[in-house]
Amino acid sequence: MNATKTKVLICDDDPLLLELMEFRLRAKGYEVVRALDGEEALSKAASERPDLIVLDAMMPKSDGFEVLARIKGDPQLSHMLVVMLTARKTExxxxxxxxxxxxxxxVKPFIPEELLARLSRLLVRKGGKV
Known part of the structure; x- marks a missing residue:
């Protein structure tokens, strides 16, 4: 593919989970950017301008809820789709x-194909490229 490839930022402090998600996303044609903590997630959201962010809640430096609030509160970033992928499952x-x-x-543990289906559905609804 070329420059029209959808870019996904995956943010998790588990390197094995990042590797699994990156492999599955690349296999479906997505461009993938990785972040291991909340500060790196915010920095890469601003510099890489992903179409979609997959965000863990429990990360070092800034947790996913703080990262989500900062992304959605920033007029330059607020348009980005954000999917929380976390073990935190309370109401x-x-x-x-x-x-x-x-x-x-x-909620983790998750079914990788379900994650891919949800990402695709969100991107289609937004009118984006898959």
Whole structure:
């Protein structure tokens, strides 16, 4: 593919999970950027301008909820789709993320094909490229 390839930023402090997600996303034709902590996620969101962000809640430096709030509160970044992918599954966590602007919420452990289907659905709804 070329420059029209959809760019996904995956943010998680688990290197093995990042590797798995990157492999699955690249196999589906996505361009992938990785971040290991909240500060790196914010920096790469600003510099890489991904179409979509997959964001863990529990990360060092800044947690995913803080990263989500900062992305959605920044006029330069707020248009980016954000999917929370986290082990945190309480009603409070899910509702908080959705109120802060998360476009979807998926609980770990997750089914990789379900994640891919949700990303594709969000991108199609946004009118983006898949």
């Amino acid at each position: 409070k966590d899910i509702v908080s993320a959705l109120q802060k602007g998360a476009d979807d919420y998926l």
